[in-house]
Amino acid sequence: MVCFSGCISVTSLLSFLEVYIITCIFLNQSEQCERFSIL
DSSP states (O other): OHHHHHHHHHHHHHHHHHHHHHHHHHHTOHHHHHHHHHO
16 A cells, blocks of 8 residues: 555656646746756
8 A cells, every 4th residue: 555655646746747847848938947957
């Protein structure tokens, strides 16, 4: 159960980052893109 929950957490995190990158590119907000690249 713990490992399964961890896998879900990782998948959710990757999905969040993917959506963030797509949104950033779609809105073409260079400042947020640069900030994300630093992180």
